[in-house]
Amino acid sequence: MTTSEITREEIQAVYPKAAKIMADALGCDVEQVRLDASLIEDLGAESIDFLDFVFGLERAFKVKIPRGKIMEDARGDLPEAEFEEKGHLTERGLQRLRAYLSEVPADRFRSPMRVADIPKLFTPETFCKLVARGLRATKADA
Amino acid sequence: MLTDSGLAGKVVLVTGGSRGIGRAVVETFAAEGADVTFLFRDNKAAADEVVAAGRAAGRPIAAEQVDVRDAQACAEAVERLAERCGRIDVLVNNAGLIRDSLLGHLGEDDVRMVLETNVGGVFNVTRAVVMHMIARRAGKIINISSVAGERGGQGQTNYAASKGAINAFTRALAVELAPRRITVNAVAPGVIDTDMTRAIREGASDEVKARILLRRFGTAAEVAYAVWFLASRYADYITGEVLHVDGGFKME
Numbered sequence: 001m002t003t004s005e006i007t008r009e010e011i012q013a014v015y016p017k018a019a020k021i022m023a024d025a026l027g028c029d030v031e032q033v034r035l036d037a038s039l040i041e042d043l044g045a046e047s048i049d050f051l052d053f054v055f056g057l058e059r060a061f062k063v064k065i066p067r068g069k070i071m072e073d074a075r076g077d078l079p080e081a082e083f084e085e086k087g088h089l090t091e092r093g094l095q096r097l098r099a100y101l102s103e104v105p106a107d108r109f110r111s112p113m114r115v116a117d118i119p120k121l122f123t124p125e126t127f128c129k130l131v132a133r134g135l136r137a138t139k140a141d142a
Numbered sequence: 143m144l145t146d147s148g149l150a151g152k153v154v155l156v157t158g159g160s161r162g163i164g165r166a167v168v169e170t171f172a173a174e175g176a177d178v179t180f181l182f183r184d185n186k187a188a189a190d191e192v193v194a195a196g197r198a199a200g201r202p203i204a205a206e207q208v209d210v211r212d213a214q215a216c217a218e219a220v221e222r223l224a225e226r227c228g229r230i231d232v233l234v235n236n237a238g239l240i241r242d243s244l245l246g247h248l249g250e251d252d253v254r255m256v257l258e259t260n261v262g263g264v265f266n267v268t269r270a271v272v273m274h275m276i277a278r279r280a281g282k283i284i285n286i287s288s289v290a291g292e293r294g295g296q297g298q299t300n301y302a303a304s305k306g307a308i309n310a311f312t313r314a315l316a317v318e319l320a321p322r323r324i325t326v327n328a329v330a331p332g333v334i335d336t337d338m339t340r341a342i343r344e345g346a347s348d349e350v351k352a353r354i355l356l357r358r359f360g361t362a363a364e365v366a367y368a369v370w371f372l373a374s375r376y377a378d379y380i381t382g383e384v385l386h387v388d389g390g391f392k393m394e
Contacts, residue, residue: 048276048321055273 005102010132011035011125014061018128021060025053035125036105050119057127063134070126071118074100089113101126148375150175153227155220157181157210157267158237160189162336163286166362167234167369168192172201174370179204179223181216181237181267210237210263220270229278232373233271235264236286238304240338242297253300260304264311272315275324283319284372285312286365287330289388305330309384316382325381329368332388334360355390 015035023030026043039045054065066072074097075083083093094113098106103125110117154171158164159180169192172178178196182189182205189205196203208219224230238260241252264285275281290298291305309328316326333339333350342350343359351357368387371377 046321048318051273052276052322055277059277 006129006132006136010135011128014128014131014135015124017060018057018131019124021056022053022124022127025049025056033124035128036103036123038108038120039122039124039126040120053127057131061131061135063131063138065127065130065134069130070100070122076100084115087115089115089118097121103129146375147174147370147373149232149370149373152176152231152373153223153229154178154232154234154373155180155223155230155267155271156234156236157263158183159205160185160192162338163331163334163362163365164234164236165192166366167236168203169196170363170366170370171232171373172196172199172203175201176232177202177227179206179227181206181208181210181219183207183209183237210266211258213262213266213269216263216266217270220267220274224274230271230274231281233268233275233281233283234286234369234373235267235283235308237263238286238288238338240298240301242301242341244297245299248300256300256304257307260301261307261311264308268315272319272324276319276322279322279324281319281322281324282373282377283315283324283326284369285326285328286369287312287328287384289330289332289386289391291330291384293391312384313382320381325372325377327372327377327380327382328384329365329372330384330386330388331365332360332386332391334362334365336362353391354388358389360387360389 019030019033022033026045026049028043032043037043058065076096078092078096082090083096084090089097089112094109094111097118098109101121104121104123108121149171154176156164156168156178157180159168160182164180168178168180180192180203186207193203193205206219208215210216220230239256241256243252268283285308287308288301288305290302291309295302312326312328319326332354333342335343351359365387368385372380372385
């Protein structure tokens with residue numbers, strides 16, 4: 001159960017509350033927090049905003065979202081040297097990232113892709129998925 | 143006329159609050175009607191005394207035994223406080239110690255203990271607290287630094303390095319947290335009449351006083367007033383500052 005793709009229903013279940021938390025952190029209207037918006041490029045998120053809403057999501061949903069979780073999950077079992085090289089994703093690294101961030105429109109991925117630019121891909125849905133995964137893990141533990 | 147510091151009802155966390163400057167800070171804030179919790183490492187009797195004195199004066203003060211070098215324990219204590227009070231308005235990073243000796247005589251433990259407490263402890267507690275302040279877009283952080291952070295003092299390489307780090311930490315964090323309207327400042331005391339500085343004061347009292355423009359040691363209360371000011375609403379527009387409370391101390 002915890003390894004399969006997060007379903008649309010699971011995302012929709014967390015989205016309203018998550019969007020409100022993200023809007024609060026970003027200082028924008030909740031309507032602007034569309035599932036597919038780029039948090040950085042469309043909503044102007046800065047690193048402290050990520051810190052802010054991740055903390056808010058953790059508290060609101062009682063889940064843990066460890067720092068660096070997205071990169072770690074995207075990389076999976078691929079050794080770090082095969083995932084990135086000199087600050088850029090390798091071809092295989094990029095494949096992994098595309099697969100993991102399946103919610104992000106394909107045309108937003110660049111090749112070559114700088115590791116530092118990866119956060120620009122993140123959308124509200126990316127974080128809704130993280131919350132949904134956290135909720136699954138909580139249920140599995142219970 | 144300035145009469146209301148805005149501190150009544152504020153939730154305040156002070157590290158190293160059982161003695162010295164920390165205790166004076168705790169008592170000053172409690173007297174303002176703030177909801178004060180302090181951490182202490184090992185002097186349970188002194189901590190109990192602070193709590194009892196607060197209770198006798200009708201000012202509830204809470205204390206928790208936490209070694210600030212223990213990141214996990216700090217995080218848990220901060221969570222308990224946030225849970226109990228719903229927020230944290232003011233953090234005073236005061237816990238600190240000295241292990242003075244010439245560099246050639248400093249043991250590894252003297253260096254580690256001072257840096258881990260004076261710098262590591264500030265990281266441990268602040269990291270846990272800022273998340274709550276960021277979420278509320280409000281907060282005031284005051285770090286207790288020292289004159290040693292900017293002026294050389296014999297036998298104080300470890301302590302000076304730790305306090306120089308605190309000044310730098312203060313400025314960097316002020317930049318980081320300004321977008322969330324959280325201010326970060328430091329108070330740098332000179333030689334203050336506390337247990338911590340007894341050896342300095344007793345060892346070379348006249349010599350040291352000769353370097354202080356006001357020709358006397360400071361009191362813990364005098365440092366606490368500066369902390370009070372930086373935590374009050376009167377300092378809303380001050381951030382990234384190191385406020386010296388040292389009687390005009392000049393070191394060699």
